[in-house]
Amino acid sequence: MLEIERIPALSDNYIWLVHEPAANVTAVVDPAEAEPVRAVLRTKGWRLTHILNTHHHADHVGGNAALKSETGATIVGPRADRARIPGIDVEVGDGDSYVFGAATATVFDVPGHTRGHIAYWFAADDALFCGDTLFAMGCGRLFEGTPAQMWHSLSKLRALPPATRVYCAHEYTLANGRFALSVEPDNAVLAERMRRIEAMRARGEATVPSTLGVEIATNPFLRPDSAALRSTLGLADADDVTVFAETRRRKDGFRG
């Protein structure tokens, strides 16, 4: 069983520390910066052995160089983006199995936010590390990909078991939820979730990870088939990519 620690970093990033006790290996997923990672490693008494990157943005690889030079950790990242991952040692891509101690991650190519974005799914632990592709009630902006690419990427993640915990890389949940309610105002599961999220944020608590089942019920970017969403957008008979694209376009301009 993996032991997973959440490390807040920068203004709204989450770095994830993943410890596999049988082989005594420890990975950091998307180290935005090194210092908060060092602090948790010290507290837990863990030695860093791996760095798993989902994509090349600075708030995901900023700690790569320092942590690698201090620990000799192996850096794993997207083959499709190897030139932009500082210090990359092992390149992985869609369908690869990456063995991490006694655990194994399945890798998915999930382009859209960036062209080389990947996600790591530890099936036996119901854990998905999806970077900036899928957020709680949201998804990443399309900096380098098309809506069709991003929808295809999200469809791969949506097909995983509903119990899968979604370890995304930012605390954007409250703002995402406000947008979600604006496009699905009558979604009772969403309204109830937002009440809980508002209370958690008021207490300063993290809202991540959620589960995929909860996301499928409340995240408009996983719900292009929702009749209510389609009705809000005036796209009753459109295909899923068109509905997804319009949802993303509206979110980009949303000031909640």
Ligand code: ZN
């Ligand atoms: Zn990013």
Ligand code: FE
């Ligand atoms: Fe990010």
